Amino acid sequence: MTGTLVTSKVNGDEVQFIADPGETLLDVLRYKLNLMGAKEGCGTGDCGACTVTLNGRIVCSCLVLGVEAEGATIGTIEGMADGNRLHPLQQAFIDHAALQCGICTPGILVAAQKLLERNPDPTEEEIRYWLAGNLCRCTGYDKIVRAVQAAAAQMRA
Amino acid sequence: MALDQPRKFKYVGTRPARPDGIDKVTGRAQYGNDITAPGMLWAKVLRSPHAHARILSIDTSAAEALPGVRAIVTGADFPPIEGDAGMRDVQLNCMATTHVWYEGHAVAAVAATSQAIANKAARLIKVEYEILPHVTDVDAAMAPGAPVVREGQTMENVPAGMSANVTYHSEFGHGDLAAGFARADKIIERNFRTAATHQGYIEPQACLASMTADGRGELWTCTQGHFYFRTACAAILGIEASALRVTASEIGGGFGGKTQVWAEPVALALSKKAGKPVKLTMTRDEVFRGTGPTVTTSITCKIGMTKDGRITAGEATLRYSGGAFHTGTCDMGAMAAFASYDLDAVRTYGWNVLTNRPKEISYRAPGAPQAIYAVESTIDELCQLLNLDPLDVRIKNAAKAGTKSSYGVVFEEMGLLAALKAAKAHPHWNSPVPEGASRGVACGFWFNFGGNTCVSLNIGTDGTVAVSEGNPDIGGSRASISLMAAEELGVPYEKVRTVIADTGTLGYNDNTDGSRVTFAVGLATIRAAQEAKKDMMRRAAAIWGIDAEAVEWVDGAAVPAGPNAGKFPPMTLAEIAAQSFQTGGPIAGHCDFQADGAGVSFGVHIADVAVDQETGKTKVLRYTVFQDAGKAVHPDYVEGQMQGGAVQGIGMALNEEYIYSDKGVILNPGFLDYRIPVASDMPMIETVILEIPNPGHPYGVRGVGETPIVPPLATLTNAISRGIGKRLYELPMSPPRVLKAIKGH
Amino acid sequence: MRYARPETPAEASRLLAAEPGLARVMAGGTDLLVQLKSGLVEPDLIVDIKHLPGAAMITREAGGFRIGAAVPNQALGEDRDLVAAWPGVVEAASLIGSTQVQGRATIAGNLCNASPAGDSVPALVAAGAVARVTGPNGERDVPVQQIPTGPGKTSLARGEFITSILLPARPARAADAYLRFIPRTEMDIAVCSAAVNLELDGKGVVARARVALGAVAATVLEVDVSAALVGTRLDDAALDKLAKAASAAAKPISDKRGTVEFRTHVVGVLARRAARIAYERAAR
C-alpha cells in the first residue's frame, strides 16, 4: 500500500498530506489534518455528520477518498466562524437551543450554510428536505429548523 | 419539603446560552472518538456471524503474524467473575467465552498500528463454531420445545414446566379483578406485539484506553455514567476500581444506550496486553449488531369499561425479551402499564424470556412505551366501541395525588390531570380534523429516579462559582445545573461554571438515566450551594462581629437578619469570597446523598395523521406534546426533551424495527434500512409545558427526559386506526402492515 | 489498492483492461465507497473518471442532452432546459440519496451499479436514453436498458465504461414523470417505482407511451402499455388498465424492504399516479 501526496485547500489554507488509497477524506481530515469537527456517525453516507464542502458542493466526507482531494477546495466546520466571530447560523443554533448532544451539529451547520447560500429564504419544507441527510436523534428537528429560519432572516436583513 | 407558595425565580426558568455551545458549533468539542494519544494503537472487534453457536476453537496465529498487530484478546483473557451473576453477564456480553448467543456477539479483538491493519487482522482470526438452534421471537421462545438459549438462567419465581427460556416472573396490582370486570359494560382483550428498536444515537461507542504495567489505567469514553463504567471495567478486568480513572468525553447521544460497557473493557484489556494506548471505535454496523436495542414484546391487555367511560378493571400480561441475558425490564412495563389511571382492580404480570438477540439496554423509559402502548390502544378501542370521547375518558379515570398506583405507590402532587385538561383546551384538540386525516391521543408515564449523587461547589476568590458534578451532559444539563447554582447563591448565571468531574475527583454518581440529572444533581447542587452559603454567612458574621444565626442570605449577599442583628450593608458573595483567605480559607459546599422524591412524570400527546389509503404510508401532519415538568429549569431544553422524545416514539411507531433473517442475522444494521425519522418526515412538534411542582424538590423540579417517548406509540396507533377504520395491534406500523390492514387480508 | 486518475477515455480504458486484478470505475463513489467499507468489493485498482474531458459537462446534442458520466445529480436539477425537457429523469436522479449524495452521485453510476432499485434507471429507460460506451475497441452506443443484466451485473466488457448518456430531443407536448415508494420521505431505497414517458398529439391524446418499473424484477422492467394508453386522454379506464398491466408485469421478491403483495399492488398505484403527472405536464 503506497501513499499518494495530495495537495488541496482546506478552509482557505493550502495543505499537503499523504493519503493511503483506501483512506476516506473524513479520516484524512480527522487524523492527518487534525480537523476533528466532522464526525463519523455511520461511514456509509446515511447520517451526514461528516458533511464538508468539496469544490462548492456539500458531500459526505466518509464517501470521498482522500486521494480525490488533489487540487480540490474543501470547507469544514472549523472554517465557518471568522476567528471569534461566529457565523449567524452558529449563533442561531446556540440561541435557539438547536443542539442537544451536538454530534450532528457540525454537519448540519455546514449543510445549512450551503442551503442559505443557494436560497436565502427557504421554506420550512425546503429546509427539511435539504437537511434530510443529516440525522439528528436528539432534537426532533424542530429547533434546528427554527434556528435555520432565524439565521436566514437575520442574514437577509 | 412542601412549597408554601409559588416561588419566584430569578435565573431558573430563563433560557441562557449553554456553556458548551460555542465548542459544539465550532467543532471543538471533544467526543469519544476525538482524542488520540502518542503511540496509540487502533482496535477492531471480531463478531459472531451466527445467532447461536458453541465456540470450538479460536486460532489467532495468522492474525498475530500480520505485521503491525500488537495484541489480540479473546474471552480467555478476562478473569471469570464469581458471585455477581449480573456483572458476569456484562463480561460475557463484552466477550464471549464458550458460546455466542447472538449474531454480533464479540469473540475476539485486535490492536494494531493502524485501523486498516486491525481490520485485516480481525478477518484473519479463525473461529470454529458448532452452530446451535436459535430463536429470536419472544412468543416462539416461550413455546414448549423452543430452542434453549441458555440453560440454568431460570429464577425461582417462574412456575415449573415452562420453556427454559423464561427466566423471570413478576406481578403487580391490587383489588378484585373478577368483581371489577363484572361491573363493566364492555370488556375487550387484545394482543399486541412490538419490535426491538435501537436508541440510534449518532455517535457510535468510542473510547481511548491506556493501561500501564503497574496495573493503572486511564479511560476516555463517551458514556452516560463514567462511575459505573469504572466499576464495571474494574470488575471485568479484575483490577481495583481506584486503579482506573475514567473521564467522560462529550457524548453524542445515549438515550440509555450508553449506560453499559461494551468496548471499554476490551480496549483496556488490549492496552494492558500491548502496553500502549488503544483506541476502539465501533462502526455503525457494530452498534446495531453488538449494542443494546430495546426489548421485543408480546402483550395481552384486557380492560373493562362502563358505558359512561369508567374503567372497572385492567389486566395485562407482558412477555418481554431483552435478548440472551436476563433483564428486569418487564417489571418496569408491568409497573408502568396502568400508572395513569385510578383503578380499583388492576393486575399486571411480567415475564422475561431469553432469545438469541443482543442484550437489551435501556432506551428512554425502558419497558414503559410498549406496556403503555397496549393499555392506551385498548382504552382507545373501548372509547370507539362505546362512542366516548377519548380525552374525557382519560380525564375521568386519571390518577391524581392520593391515588394508589397500580404498582403500589401512593401518588403525591402530579400533573396528569393538568396535562389532560390543557390538551382538551388546546387549539389542536379543538380544531377540526383536517380533510382526509385522523386524530389520536394517548397518555404516558415515567417513574423518574433520584439515586446516588455527589456534587462539589467551590467559590473562587474572584466571586465565581465552580460546580463539579459527575453526570455526563447529554442535553444541556450543565446549563440547568448552573442555573440552579446561580439561583440558590443569587449570582448571575454567567458567574457559574459547571464541569463534569472524572472518577478520580468526585464521589460516585449513578448513570445519567431515568431522568435523574436535573432533579438529583440539581438537588445536590442546591444543597452544596446552601452549605457554601452557610459558610459565607458565618464569615460575614465573623467580620461584622455578630452571631452567625443573625445573618441571612438575600439576593447574592449576606445581610443582617432584621434590625436587631446590627446595621451593616449587604456583603456580596464576591466580597466575602475576596476575603476568604483572611477569614478561614477556601469556601466550598459539598453534597453526597441518595436522592429520592423524584416525582412522577406524565404527558399527553395529540397527533393528526394522513394515511395514504393506496400505499399504507402515514404522514404526521400535526403533533402536540403536553407534559408536566414540575419546574422547567431551562425551558428550551425541556422542550427539546419533549420534542426529541416524541420523535423517537414516532419512529418506534412508524418504521423502526430490527429485521431478522431466518438464520437469526440482523438484515438492517444501518441507518438506510433501520429507519429513524429524518427532518422531512416530521412536522414542527408543538410543546406545552405544565408546572405542577414536585414536592420532593425545593424548586419543584421533575425529570422530563423519559416520558415523551412513551405516548407516541399509542397516539399514532389510535390516529391511524381511526383513519383507516381498522385497529392495528403491532408495531411498527410500516406501510406494508398498514396496507394489509386496509385491504383486510 | 491503487487509485488512478486518467486524463483521456483511452487511457482509462487501457488501465481498466490491463489490470490483472479487480478494477473498478469510480464516478461519484457513493455506491463504490459503501461497498469498499463493507468488504463487498476489494478492488486492486480504482479508476476515477471525473477528470476526463467533458465528463462533468452537460452538452446539447441534436436537440437532446449529452450528460457526462461524472455530472453529479445535483447539476441536472440546475440545468433549466434539461428540467423542462425531461422532468421525470431529473426528479428520479434528484431522489437519489441526500443533498450530500446528490453532490457526488451520477446517473451513469446508478445505471452501472445495476441495483434493481436504482432510481434514475426506470426514468432513463422510459426516456429511451442511450449510453456511450468506451472500450478497448473504441466507442459504441447502447440503449440504457441493455446495460444492467442482473443485480450488480452489467453487459460492459472488460475495459469498457460509460463516458456519457444521451437523452434524446423532445417533441412538443411530451413529458415524463417518476415516482417511487419509500417508507420515509427521504433517505430510503425504493421499495418499488414507476417511470412514465408520454407524447401527446395536438388534441391531447396519447400518441406514444413508455413505462418502466423499478424494484419489481432483477432489472428494470419495461412494460408495453400502448394498448392501455395510446389513443386515450388518460381517463380512469386507461389508468386502471395501466395499473393492472404494471401489477401484472411485476415479478418482485419479498425482502427486508417489502413483500411481494405490497410491491405488486403499489407499483400499479405508482404507475397510475406517475402517468397522471406526466400527462398533466405534457398537456401544459
Ligand SMILES: Cc1cc2nc3c(=O)[nH]c(=O)nc-3n(C[C@H](O)[C@H](O)[C@H](O)COP(=O)(O)OP(=O)(O)OC[C@H]3O[C@@H](n4cnc5c(N)ncnc54)[C@H](O)[C@@H]3O)c2cc1C
Ligand atoms: C446514503 C445513500 C443513499 C442512497 N440513496 C439512493 C437512492 O435513493 N436511490 C438510488 O438509486 N441509489 C441510492 N444510493 C446509491 C447511489 O448513490 C446511486 O446508485 C448513485 O447513483 C451511484 O452513482 P455514483 O456516481 O456515486 O456511482 P459509483 O459509486 O461511482 O459507482 C457505482 C458502480 O458503477 C460503476 N460505475 C460508475 N460509473 C461508471 C461508468 N461511467 N462506467 C462504468 N461503470 C461505472 C462503479 O464501478 C461501481 O460499481 C444511495 C447511496 C447512499 C450512500
Ligand code: FES
Ligand atoms: S459518517 Fe458520513 S454520512 Fe454518516
Ligand code: FES
Ligand atoms: S443534537 Fe444529538 S444528534 Fe443532533
